[in-house]
Amino acid sequence: MAPPHQPPKPPPLLRRPGFAPGGRLINGMVPYMAAGLLLLGLHHSRLLQKANLLLYDQSQRLRPLPDGSSTPVRLITITEADLKEVGWPIDDGMILAAIQRLDQAGVRAIGLDLYRDIGVGPDQPRLRALVRRQPRVVSVFSSVDGIGAIPGTPPQRQAYNDLVIDPDQRVRRDLLFVRGMGAAMVPLPLRMLELGHRGRALREALEHNPAFAKPLQESSGGYHGLDNGGVQRLLAYHRPGSFPSWSLRALLGGKVPVASLRDCLVLIGSEAPSLRDRFRVPFPGRSSGEALLMPGVEIHAHRLAALIALQEGRPLGMGAAPAWVNKAGLVAAILVGIGLGEGVRKLRHSQILVLGLVAAMLLASAALLWQGWWFDAASPLAALIALASAAWSRRAPEQQQQRQDMQGLLQQTTSHQVAGELWRQRGQLLEGGRFAGRQVEITVLFTDIAGFTRVSEQLDPAALMAWLNRGMEAMVDPVQAEGGVVNKFTGDGLMAIFGAPLDRGPRVEALAAMRAAANIRQAMQVLNRQLLAEGLPAMKLRIGVHTGPVLAGSVGTPERWEFSVIGDTVNCASRIEALDRSPLDSSPCRVLLSEATLALLDQGIQGAWRHRGALELRGRSAMVEIWELLEDADGVDQRAAVELPSLPHQSGN
Numbered sequence: 001m002a003p004p005h006q007p008p009k010p011p012p013l014l015r016r017p018g019f020a021p022g023g024r025l026i027n028g029m030v031p032y033m034a035a036g037l038l039l040l041g042l043h044h045s046r047l048l049q050k051a052n053l054l055l056y057d058q059s060q061r062l063r064p065l066p067d068g069s070s071t072p073v074r075l076i077t078i079t080e081a082d083l084k085e086v087g088w089p090i091d092d093g094m095i096l097a098a099i100q101r102l103d104q105a106g107v108r109a110i111g112l113d114l115y116r117d118i119g120v121g122p123d124q125p126r127l128r129a130l131v132r133r134q135p136r137v138v139s140v141f142s143s144v145d146g147i148g149a150i151p152g153t154p155p156q157r158q159a160y161n162d163l164v165i166d167p168d169q170r171v172r173r174d175l176l177f178v179r180g181m182g183a184a185m186v187p188l189p190l191r192m193l194e195l196g197h198r199g200r201a202l203r204e205a206l207e208h209n210p211a212f213a214k215p216l217q218e219s220s221g222g223y224h225g226l227d228n229g230g231v232q233r234l235l236a237y238h239r240p241g242s243f244p245s246w247s248l249r250a251l252l253g254g255k256v257p258v259a260s261l262r263d264c265l266v267l268i269g270s271e272a273p274s275l276r277d278r279f280r281v282p283f284p285g286r287s288s289g290e291a292l293l294m295p296g297v298e299i300h301a302h303r304l305a306a307l308i309a310l311q312e313g314r315p316l317g318m319g320a321a322p323a324w325v326n327k328a329g330l331v332a333a334i335l336v337g338i339g340l341g342e343g344v345r346k347l348r349h350s351q352i353l354v355l356g357l358v359a360a361m362l363l364a365s366a367a368l369l370w371q372g373w374w375f376d377a378a379s380p381l382a383a384l385i386a387l388a389s390a391a392w393s394r395r396a397p398e399q400q401q402q403r404q405d406m407q408g409l410l411q412q413t414t415s416h417q418v419a420g421e422l423w424r425q426r427g428q429l430l431e432g433g434r435f436a437g438r439q440v441e442i443t444v445l446f447t448d449i450a451g452f453t454r455v456s457e458q459l460d461p462a463a464l465m466a467w468l469n470r471g472m473e474a475m476v477d478p479v480q481a482e483g484g485v486v487n488k489f490t491g492d493g494l495m496a497i498f499g500a501p502l503d504r505g506p507r508v509e510a511l512a513a514m515r516a517a518a519n520i521r522q523a524m525q526v527l528n529r530q531l532l533a534e535g536l537p538a539m540k541l542r543i544g545v546h547t548g549p550v551l552a553g554s555v556g557t558p559e560r561w562e563f564s565v566i567g568d569t570v571n572c573a574s575r576i577e578a579l580d581r582s583p584l585d586s587s588p589c590r591v592l593l594s595e596a597t598l599a600l601l602d603q604g605i606q607g608a609w610r611h612r613g614a615l616e617l618r619g620r621s622a623m624v625e626i627w628e629l630l631e632d633a634d635g636v637d638q639r640a641a642v643e644l645p646s647l648p649h650q651s652g653n
Contacts, residue, residue, distance in 0.1 A: 341391020
């Protein structure tokens with residue numbers, strides 16, 4: 001029974017390690033597992049969230065913000081100058097007087113951002129009585145520190161003033177309301193809004209259907225694992241310092257215009273740095289690299305103004321992308337990273353594409369932030385870079401092996417420079433792991449040692465092989481130095497081609513071939529002096545050069561491919577080298593070339609030329625004009641003034 005047909009093994013250049021079974025699969029997955037662990041580590045270290053917060057802060061600093069003076073929110077602040085005059089803590093009598101003046105000015109609500117659970121001075125009873133009966137006064141307490149409101153304040157006019165602070169100690173979020181905590185657990189801005197606008201519609205909406213406010217989720221915007229208890233939003237800041245503000249002494253001294261207070265919502269609190277009621281906010285401070293320290297009473301003003309806008313149906317500030325958008329962006333970045341890392345054939349092109357995509361993502365993030373949308377930009381960027389890098393790491397050994405395979409095929413017949421250029425252009429030159437057949441115009445150079453049989457009779461095999469290899473070295477080095485490819489060795493000679501598989505143009509390749517021939521002759525002169533000094537036979541060489549079209553490509557089987565050139569041009573060059581096999585004269589190297597090659601030189605090789613005439617070549621019916629490059633003219637073997645285009649050195653991929 002005949003054995004089943006076995007498909008041929010692919011050539012080395014098609015044997016990709018990839019995700020093959022067994023050990024290769026594991027090796028291929030290691031970079032991706034490392035990338036996954038890196039992303040998890042970045043996520044748990046909160047570095048990605050820090051990067052997102054940094055982007056958010058930059059957008060807050062650059063985006064135009066509304067002016068606080070356009071809102072009905074006003075501030076009465078206790079300044080350092082006030083403290084120098086009246087001391088701290090402020091006497092209850094001064095707070096009492098301030099409330100009375102504001103009431104006379106016709107304000108809608110007064111928020112005391114001052115703790116007064118323990119009174120100061122003889123006017124404590126009067127202040128408590130006023131707060132108890134004054135329907136427009138809100139007294140704060142701290143649920144965190146266990147500090148109560150002014151004794152006697154009705155529950156519907158008590159409020160907590162605790163702020164939500166991010167892990168980097170900046171205030172970016174606003175806790176609008178805590179659901180299910182009862183009527184007493186209302187934040188200061190919301191309580192003032194209810195008093196000033198005489199209604200609880202916003203609070204009831206937040207209690208029963210907070211979705212309209214688009215509250216923050218656990219992974220909204222650029223947050224990772226946010227503690228999103230209650231109904232939270234990004235705090236919609238107005239321009240810092242833009243809320244109309246007067247000192248306590250100015251109010252008590254009658255220096256505040258009544259018209260500036262009428263129908264407004266007024267907050268009374270401290271701005272004196274010595275009282276340390278200041279918080280970092282996402283705006284630059286006076287010192288470079290430091291965040292602005294904003295008084296707590298001003299933060300409440302920003303919160304109150306944002307609530308007014310929300311109640312009026314015109315929410316301000318940044319919108320935070322929901323969690324599903326962030327997850328979709330992360331998944332897309334992972335897929336694109338793998339796709340670009342694995343799918344682009346050349347690593348350098350893949351790296352350029354990834355770098356360009358990273359730049360585009362940064363620009364898109366900046367544009368969205370400018371438009372008021374904040375999302376997790378750091379995680380997709382990190383995932384894209386990590387997964388693409390994992391793909392590059394996985395492919396690096398594979399491409400190194402491919403490079404070694406190609407250079408192994410070519411290193412004996414080409415210079416390292418040409419091999420590197422072949423590797424760089426492999427995408428255009430290779431099809432299916434071999435050089436595709438194509439017709440090109442090249443210059444072919446044949447060499448042959450004259451009288452080799454006679455020399456072989458004089459030397460023992462080992463000495464003969466050493467003598468022959470020294471001659472081959474003198475021939476190969478000039479060919480490779482001029483960018484040629486030694487296509488094959490012909491026993492006591494070689495065949496070199498200029499123009500395939502790399503092509504610099506017919507004229508350039510013809511000039512390179514003739515320079516190689518001239519340099520071979522020089523190398524032979526040096527070698528023969530050494531051989532004669534060692535008592536060995538001198539070496540005589542014949543060189544034939546011809547230019548014309550050939551079919552170039554890989555010839556052979558999947559088990560063994562060989563780059564070859566086929567056509568009459570090759571035969572013609574061989575016949576030119578073989579012309580007139582009579583013993584050579586004193587010249588160590590005779591160089592013959594065809595009219596087709598000479599026509600392309602354009603004086604690129606200086607020196608004397610001898611026209612041998614139209615000669616008949618074996619196997620050809622047409623005569624060929626033959627020329628000889630003489631040796632005894634000045635400049636024959638010198639590099640011409642015309643420079644050949646050099647092949648770029650390729651050490652990468």
